[in-house]
Amino acid sequence: MNDDAQWIILMGFIVSFSLFFLATVIDQSTLVGQTTAENVQDFGKNDIRDTRAVIIDAVYQDPTDFNNQNIQTDIENISLYRKGAIVNYSSSSYDGYTIIVMHYNNGVTVYNETWTSP
């Protein structure tokens, strides 16, 4: 009896299992790219940068109005209504330094910063 064909079938199975293993690795890469992109979108990096930039800008462009609740109310209310983020900040002056305490929370990411500058 000739049993060559059995060996060929067995080798075929072994090789195809290894090919399937490699295909699974490639298949997972799509998932990794998607979840990474989703996470980057959920993390409000640009929102946080933008918010802290406008707060610091407000000190320079309008120092007298800074704690006059005008721009501050703008930023806090519009953030809440249009971006769903709670933004809070206050400033003080100490020994010639301006100190701003900022707080940002959009439900997913919380960001706190104490900013100091002469």
Added chain:
Amino acid sequence: MVDDRGQLYTIEGFAAAIIMVFTIFLVLSSTTVYTPGDSHISNLQLEQLGHDVLWTMNLPPASASAQSLLQQYIGENNAVSFNTTFMNGINNKTGFATDTLQYSASVTCRDGSNIIQTPFAYSRNMTGREHAVRVTQWVLVQQTCPLSPGGPIPGNPHAMLVEVLLWRE
């Protein structure tokens, strides 16, 4: 005694494996459901591009400039210049070909306890079928709320939010 029968088995094994994998591929591909999971990646790129353009427009063009282009446009309520600058920013590419991105921008401001959102500039009317992403940019301007034409209006410092819906046509 060493012989080379194993080599032949391996080669035939590869041939058999390719036939099997190809058959299974044909069977599976006839039933696979396509899910557009990759759209997140292109959305992310679109969002970053829009944010970068708005960010650039919100920087003063020279160290002597008192205000940025964005402050100037919102301050003058100048939608035409905003349209030109923003369309150049999102659509210019290396070479002569331009991209086909479209946008619709609005400005949100606060009048007392009211939050007012007004359309500002757009390159296409929105039909509701667009797959758009939203980018935002804060801007500090001397303007009333809602916006009035004719240049910066002194004594009205406000923080306003520029919101842009961006999509690929």
